[in-house]
Amino acid sequence: MRSVKVRVPAKINLALHVGAARADGYHQLATVFHAIDIHDEITATASHDGAVNVEVVDILGKPMPHVPSDRTNLAAQAALLLRDRLAEPDLGVHLRIRKAIPVAGGMAGGSADAAGALLACNDVWRGGLTRRELDTLAAVLGSDVPFLLHGGNALGTGRGEQVTPVLSRSTFHWVLGVYAEGMSTPAVYAEFDRLSEGRGKNTPDEPHGVLAALGSGDPEALAGAMRNDLTDAALSLRPELARGLDVGSARPPLTGLLSGSGPTTVFLMPDSESAEVFSVDLRDQGIFDGVVVAEGPAAGARVVG
Template sequence: MEVTSATPVTARVPAKVNLELRIGPLEDDGYHSLSTVFHAVDLVDHVTVRPADKWSVTTTGMGAGTVPDDETNLALRAAQFIARRVGTDEALAVEVAKNIPVAGGMAGGSADAAAALVAVDALWETGFSPLELQDMAAELGSDVPFALEGGTAIGSGRGEHLVPVLSRGSFEWVFALHHEGLSTPAVYAECDRLRGTDPVPEPEPNAALMAALRAGDVDALAGNLHNDLQDAACSLMPRLTDTMNLGLNNGALGAIVSGSGPTVAFLCADHNAALDLMVGLTASTICDEVVTATGPVHGAHVVHDVRPR
């Protein structure tokens, strides 16, 4: 199949925060079932694909030096996945401009894979259906399907099975970033260690959280944020506890470690409260960087104006 196109295509993709992450028991295959509520926020990466003589991937922006530039890069893997699917020998240069933290518990690598799928599909006009793109996303990683969809959704299985959640209004967030990454397998292992031999129930969504989202009730949402990995992340990186306490003492309605960490997400009453908290956290130097974001937002999509905000 000949799919030549000379025009580069750029896709934008959001970060995610887990409003709820409930982890089931350790299974025989070494994995855990989970029930999570994904929430996409407008902290975004851009992925650009263009025709090239050979395959390559380059990364700029936050944490660029720690992102692989070989076959293990998820954005490159996604682009090559489509190439194999359509049966072309053409190569692409993949360029990733990062704002989503690397190894920060916000699914930055998975987001870049989703953006690459969308960008290559548009560049080559392959015409894959949304369901076909979702199937490819699930093969690339459990967080990739949500990065395609965005919004707010319940994830089950490993997180790849999605059900959209009705959510009213928008929510204002502050993210305290720690540039020292946490290994996801290490956090899960610590979670298992802390649980010991106590029986672990099968995970399921919290009805109170669903009701808070349907009502757009920020106070109720703040009171129902939950992450089963939070204690494990704080055990491995104790300053996350200090970060959460500082944010709560400076006006945040709720605090949660995002995914496996080490990013800490603070839910705020409104935009002005978020700005005030951002200033307070920045002045404290308790974390390496502080950013604000709003959610929910759409998932990966092609853009034509990619000038920096």
């Protein structure tokens, strides 16, 4: 049977400006997405029995039973949505997801797998849909999915699904502090609403400083402009996250903040050498369950085999 392998990156939010909740329950966002070189791999093997199956393993190939493998998995939903679009009910697929992106870590791991599944199934089923057509399906699946098809840097508006590419003049270096226990994105947004008590702006501020810093390629300027409006809500639910953020208040990190709805903490570093040195120090401190060095921007979902 024909198989296709797709690699898809994680994302962090260089800016996450959050407006008030909309009538549909989503929040109006102005965010800057940044893809980094931590990847999940999705291998799609075609069948003609109409079955859509998901297998999830870690980077060592060990099963991850805490990650859904039924139709609640976004990758399975992506395959089913694409099959409906192709109007070919007999198309089946086995999706093997090899995860390196932290689960429920604020880095869009589920959305990455959905983007990878869309691209892989379109290829393995010879669907023939263009990237623009896949973008339309991606927006149905989730706010982060369209960005992860393309990667790089992008401004996200609406609920995040309206994506405009943004150029940058530099590679940026990161150290990630990862927690074993994830966080629920809906719970963090609900806490944001509770804390703001309806005072949130309908239209969030534009992240002009981050966009300018990407254009200049200046990591210090980027550090000064980064902001995550969900930080207080995440800390309200998990006060212990403050200890990890406090590490970023002194050099060598230029800054530290939560990625998305948390709890992964990202530290912007001046260069690759300081990132390696700081990662060793961070591991020794034992604040996080895992420490990872990364850089971005990285390419979006792409076929690798």
